[in-house]
Amino acid sequence: MSYRVVMRKMTQQLWRQPATLPVWNVLQQRFFCLSVPLRFDIKKYEMEKRRRRELERAGIDEDDDAPWVAPEEQERIDQEAEMRAKEEAERVQQMLERRAKEDIEKRKKFREFRAQQLAMSRNRKAANATVKQSTRGAGRVVEEFVNDASDDPSSSSPSPGDDSLPGGDGRDGATDQHR
Known part of the structure; x- marks a missing residue:
């Protein structure tokens, strides 16, 4: 818990709260008026300060809520x-x-x-x-x-030395094999 929070709690405890507040104070939030002035109790403040100092010396954290x-x-x-x-x-x-x-x-x-x-x-x-x-x-x-059949002498195909085909296009027979 921060120092500010601790001090705020202490001052809230130390200031005496008035018993009643006027109704118009609640309705009008901009204006702050109290019927009974608050008083600061220095004796209570000093006692609280001393108690906290002693707890701090003893290593006890007052805000620790662990049982x-x-x-x-x-x-x-x-x-x-x-x-x-x-x-x-x-x-x-x-x-x-x-x-x-x-x-x-x-x-x-x-x-x-x-x-x-x-x-x-x-x-x-x-x-x-x-x-x-x-x-x-x-x-x-x-x-x-097919080539073996063309070598047959009974067929009317040209001789093996002849480069022309029976179609008459003049292409080489070796190139036809690789197409």
Whole structure:
């Protein structure tokens, strides 16, 4: 509590309050008029000041509203608080250990999942490459088969040394294979 608050309380206690106030004083808040003048009691003020000084020397805080507790009771309360703190620390430690185990399991599952994903990706890429290679190879086989048929002397195709095609467009036969 601040010094001002303490002094205000003290002065409120020290000033004598009048028994009655006129009604018009309550209605008109701007004007302050008392029927009975307040008096300051210096003796009461000095006694209060002395009492506070003695309490301060003794180390007692008057504004502290905490009830007095016997030393045995305080010791028991401290032991209970210490036990609760130990139990809380053990509970937190167990929780941290459990979380660490769960994290290890999650990491392990993630590694397995990621390895499975990578294996599936590799297998898919290999399958796509195989399919692509087989389609390329199948095209070559067909082209080779067509070329083998053109080498047949019974057909009316031009000789192997002739660069022109039967269509008469004059393109090279090797370029048709790579289109």
